[in-house]
Amino acid sequence: MRSPTGNRDGLIWDDNGLGPVARWTRQPNVDAIDRVCRRALRIDDDDASRDHCVVKLHANGEFSKIYSVNTIRGKFMMRINLPVDPRNKTRAEATTLRLVHRSTDIPVPKVIAFQDFAGQDELGFEWLLMEAVPGKPAYYRWRKMTDAQKEALTKKVAEFHSQLFRCGNLGRGFRTIGSLGTSPDSDSHGTNPEPGPIVDSVFFAGPRYNYPIPRGPFHSSHDWLRAYLNLVISEHSTALAKAQNQDDKDHAEMVLRLARKLMRLVHKVFPSIVTPAENTILWHEDLSLKNIMVDDQGKVTGVIGWECVSAMPRWMACQMPAFLRGVGRTQKPDRQCYTNVSQSVDPSKPQPDLSPGNRDEDEDEEDSLDNEGKTELYWIHLMEYEQTNLRKIYYDRMRQLRPEWDKEMEEAELKVDFLGAVSRCGTQFYPVRVEQWADAIERKEFVSLMQVLRMGLRQPDKEAGGSTPTSTTSSASFRPRDSVSGAGSAAFSSSGRASPRPGGTASVIFRSPQWKQKSADDNRPGSSGSTSSVRPTPTTTSSSTSVALVRTRLN
Numbered sequence: 001m002r003s004p005t006g007n008r009d010g011l012i013w014d015d016n017g018l019g020p021v022a023r024w025t026r027q028p029n030v031d032a033i034d035r036v037c038r039r040a041l042r043i044d045d046d047d048a049s050r051d052h053c054v055v056k057l058h059a060n061g062e063f064s065k066i067y068s069v070n071t072i073r074g075k076f077m078m079r080i081n082l083p084v085d086p087r088n089k090t091r092a093e094a095t096t097l098r099l100v101h102r103s104t105d106i107p108v109p110k111v112i113a114f115q116d117f118a119g120q121d122e123l124g125f126e127w128l129l130m131e132a133v134p135g136k137p138a139y140y141r142w143r144k145m146t147d148a149q150k151e152a153l154t155k156k157v158a159e160f161h162s163q164l165f166r167c168g169n170l171g172r173g174f175r176t177i178g179s180l181g182t183s184p185d186s187d188s189h190g191t192n193p194e195p196g197p198i199v200d201s202v203f204f205a206g207p208r209y210n211y212p213i214p215r216g217p218f219h220s221s222h223d224w225l226r227a228y229l230n231l232v233i234s235e236h237s238t239a240l241a242k243a244q245n246q247d248d249k250d251h252a253e254m255v256l257r258l259a260r261k262l263m264r265l266v267h268k269v270f271p272s273i274v275t276p277a278e279n280t281i282l283w284h285e286d287l288s289l290k291n292i293m294v295d296d297q298g299k300v301t302g303v304i305g306w307e308c309v310s311a312m313p314r315w316m317a318c319q320m321p322a323f324l325r326g327v328g329r330t331q332k333p334d335r336q337c338y339t340n341v342s343q344s345v346d347p348s349k350p351q352p353d354l355s356p357g358n359r360d361e362d363e364d365e366e367d368s369l370d371n372e373g374k375t376e377l378y379w380i381h382l383m384e385y386e387q388t389n390l391r392k393i394y395y396d397r398m399r400q401l402r403p404e405w406d407k408e409m410e411e412a413e414l415k416v417d418f419l420g421a422v423s424r425c426g427t428q429f430y431p432v433r434v435e436q437w438a439d440a441i442e443r444k445e446f447v448s449l450m451q452v453l454r455m456g457l458r459q460p461d462k463e464a465g466g467s468t469p470t471s472t473t474s475s476a477s478f479r480p481r482d483s484v485s486g487a488g489s490a491a492f493s494s495s496g497r498a499s500p501r502p503g504g505t506a507s508v509i510f511r512s513p514q515w516k517q518k519s520a521d522d523n524r525p526g527s528s529g530s531t532s533s534v535r536p537t538p539t540t541t542s543s544s545t546s547v548a549l550v551r552t553r554l555n
Helices: 030-041 047-052 088-103 138-144 147-166 206-210 221-242 246-269 376-401 405-425 431-442 449-455 547-554
Strands: 011-015 020-024 053-060 064-071 074-081 111-115 126-131 279-283 292-294 300-303 310-313
Touching (some): 011 206, 030 053, 030 064, 030 074, 030 111, 074 088, 088 147, 088 279, 138 292, 147 279, 147 292, 147 300, 147 376, 206 221, 246 431, 431 449
Antiparallel strands (some): 053 064, 064 074, 292 300
16 A cells, blocks of 8 residues: 655646646756756856756656756756656656666666655756657658668567567566566666556556555556556545536446446456466557657667556567557558648638747757648558558567567457456546447457447347347457557556547547547557456466466356
8 A cells, every 4th residue: 555655745636627637836947957967967066167058948748847958978868757656756767767778779768867855956856867869759750761761660669579578587577567666675776676566647646646555566467457446446436426417427337337347357357366476577658659769760769758667467568569559551542632731721710830939949840740731631541551561560570589479469469458448447438338348258258349449339139139249359369450459558658548549430428528539549650649345266377378268267
């Protein structure tokens, strides 16, 4: 259980209708950043050297601000963290970056220094100082990159993921689910850090930070997902008690019914007793094109965005990386069939202000995406076509690197779908269809979650003795998915709020007309997407559970 520790000054949570949003109650002081950086980099703090350390705001993150620090010693980046998970979040990122830098060929930022106790210096926030990674986000280069460059990037990401399977514990990965460096006795410089309490917005966002729920490290997927569902149940039990209208009451009751239904299924999909603890891997959930840095030739120069990366179950890594998730499209869009921008702009409607004063301080003019005279729809469809082809490139490369990849993907399919259902059950998106999927699994009908989200599922006809679902897939015959992965970026994105957009044209069910659909799996280049009181009878098995065993438990 968590007992609140650390200074949370500077943070307040707002609710924008889609979930809690972290806000700054005060802004970091640039002069304080300058002084802290000078000390960490050992730059003389005198008037004559003021121009030797220039600090500028680079980007605003969900839970942090990034500042560029240009000095006589080189270019650096400082992440200043909101105290969403005091001490743990900063220390976990530093520990993870150091381990990946030391144990793999993945080009990650080198950690210079960090402060995981707010109030220990004049800045008043936790911070992490890193070397700047060269290059530009692939998001800005993608449209100009050749097919060969895109294929090379995809293969390189597969190689990175293969290395992460071996990262930790002398090349054998990890045991237990959690974040590195968060245990009370952890050493961020340790050669083989172990997972501790998990750092994830699913667990720390808004009031969830203070819920009396286990935070890990979790011995198994079963224990982790039960804690996740208990968070959802606690949150919506409170919402039900405070409901001020029938609409809010109905929604809370629906979420609670679905969460408890999934709770009953957890031990049927995941073994409740795992001995030894489950094998885990560092899994970068938000590996979008904005977090992959490339040079002018499209060669990968860095991978960023490691905050909230944890050691997760190995089946989590049996998904496509975020930049390859999207709707399947097998036919290349014909450029001539799409409307020109000049024909689609409505002069009566206000247009976005792209003047320099409305851009990030460190953003160059070349960072603007060139639509080349075509509407955004063309580029969305082109990206879908490219993703479809590149998914096969990624899959084939993983099969070369991991001969057991086919089996691992097959065993992971139902598990990934289950996580996708859990991550959506506490949101405003598709709760009815998630429940349809859960009901089908309870009936021992193995259906694809994403197909149910897109197309719905016919309910069994009791008078006719049941009906065949509109779409079913057999877990025993896996092939690379052409749609957004089951978990999507819903559970572990940097935003931490589930907001998937499956493909297709199926209508979306909202709990009230005022809700708007938020698309986290926007397929434009660079989209990151960016989460029972009765214990079931224990089932003992190994942590690598095949689909056949899952079927046996369901039967």
